[in-house]
Amino acid sequence: MKKIGILTSGGDSQGMNNAIRAVTRAGIHNNMTVLGIKNGYQGLIDGDMEELNIRSVSRIVDRGGTFLMTARCLEFKEEAGVKKAAQTCRDFGIEGLVVIGGDGSFRGALDLSRQGIPVVAMPGTIDNDIGCSDYTIGFDTAVNVAMQAADKLRDTSMSHHRCSVVEVMGRNAGWVAVDVALSVGATYTLVPEVPFQVEQIVEKMKMGLAMGKQHFIIVASEGIFFNTKTNTNFEYLQSLGIHGAGDLARILEELTNVESRHTVLGHIQRGGAPTARDRYLATIMGHRCVQLLASGQFNRVVAINEPNIIDLPIEEALKMKKPFDRARYDIANEIGI
Ligand code: ADP
Ligand code: F6P
Numbered sequence: 001m002k003k004i005g006i007l008t009s010g011g012d013s014q015g016m017n018n019a020i021r022a023v024t025r026a027g028i029h030n031n032m033t034v035l036g037i038k039n040g041y042q043g044l045i046d047g048d049m050e051e052l053n054i055r056s057v058s059r060i061v062d063r064g065g066t067f068l069m070t071a072r073c074l075e076f077k078e079e080a081g082v083k084k085a086a087q088t089c090r091d092f093g094i095e096g097l098v099v100i101g102g103d104g105s106f107r108g109a110l111d112l113s114r115q116g117i118p119v120v121a122m123p124g125t126i127d128n129d130i131g132c133s134d135y136t137i138g139f140d141t142a143v144n145v146a147m148q149a150a151d152k153l154r155d156t157s158m159s160h161h162r163c164s165v166v167e168v169m170g171r172n173a174g175w176v177a178v179d180v181a182l183s184v185g186a187t188y189t190l191v192p193e194v195p196f197q198v199e200q201i202v203e204k205m206k207m208g209l210a211m212g213k214q215h216f217i218i219v220a221s222e223g224i225f226f227n228t229k230t231n232t233n234f235e236y237l238q239s240l241g242i243h244g245a246g247d248l249a250r251i252l253e254e255l256t257n258v259e260s261r262h263t264v265l266g267h268i269q270r271g272g273a274p275t276a277r278d279r280y281l282a283t284i285m286g287h288r289c290v291q292l293l294a295s296g297q298f299n300r301v302v303a304i305n306e307p308n309i310i311d312l313p314i315e316e317a318l319k320m321k322k323p324f325d326r327a328r329y330d331i332a333n334e335i336g337i
Contacts, residue, residue, distance in 0.1 A: 001032060001296075002033065002095065003032060003094055003095050003096075004096040004098065005098070006037065006100075008100045009100065009101035010102045010104050011070070011125060013124045013278075014142070014272060015137035015278035016065070016068075020057060020067065020068060021057035021061065022286025022287050023286040024057045026286065026290035032290075032293075032294070033051060035052065037049040038050075039071040041081070041108055042071045045084045045085050045088065047091065049092065062274070063273070064272050077108075082111045082115055086115035086117050095293075100123075100137070101125070102129070102136075106314055113299040120300050120301070121314065122303075123136040123137060124137040126270055127170050128176070130317075131319075131320030135306075137281050140277040140278050142269040143179045143180055144275055145269050145272050146168045146169075149265050150184040153166060154215065154217060157215040161215055163215070163217075163260040164217050164260070164261055165245045165249040165260060167262065167265060168221055168265055169222055170192075170222060171222060172230050173192070173221075173230060174191025174192055174193050174221040174324065177189055178329050178332055184217055185217070186217045186218060187204055187217060189219050190233075192223035192226070192234075193326075196233060198240065198248075198252070198255070201218060202252065206256060207337070209258070225242075225244055297311075
């Protein structure tokens, strides 16, 4: 393979730049020309790309986001869009494509491979909800960003004897919430995958109050407020008039008499310098993607099955489900008082 392309797709995540850098440098090491495609699959449809050299990926190891930019491209979900993108690959002489994104991006990669374009993909999303991989690029940084924010909230909650309800990202999955809760010692962790009752939180807070505890952190995954397949709590919360973190804080205050505030961390969690862990994952996975293409292996997803970096067919990767780590969740709730 003499010419490869790389794109980032779906929601951005910290470490995507490190992945682009690794693919570029490894590609050049293997005597390949590397094209950086802009705006995900949209750039492939539009032919929006530029050649990357050793220097074009320097000074980006510590930058969040993706310098190739990303997009949610509706046109690519239609067969006509995929065909257009495949034609662009042929027009530009792209013999292999590296895709970084979540499972939507993997589905797109599969469609493209069915049009005869060799593809390899790696998991980039802060949500850590990719079935075939223990961890995804960006998850560790997002957890660290949220942890630091929650630590700051603890400072002010302590001063005012308050309860702080912290909403973290994860539309369809509670992975971010659980690891943030474990890291900050949250009194209670709320995730879409595990049913809960408000009384359980209240009871635990009252138990804490009886022991002299004066401030509380409740970590809530945004996923508990959305009507999704993973959310087991949606109807219950709706029935209580709880539609967001603010409603939850208000009800906890009413039931415990502990003054409560809420903070929605939002997209802050998708920014900032990637952690060493994410830089490592992105670099090793990017390197593996190029090795696969260089050795004529494609239509595969690179993943981590701790401690090993593995690769498997895209179809197989897409079928894999990641069971929610209930044990980890239970530890968070057992240790956090
Ligand atoms: P993520 O990759 O983070 O899951 P999305 O689900 O938004 O993010 O997918 C990113 C892009 O991948 C979409 O904008 C679209 O271009 C492409 N894509 C998503 N789902 C499909 C699909 N079922 N078939 C083809 N392409 C898809
Ligand atoms: O990257 C995944 C994710 O962060 C979800 O947890 C979140 O709900 C969603 O993306 C929001 O992304 P956007 O605002 O870009 O649509």
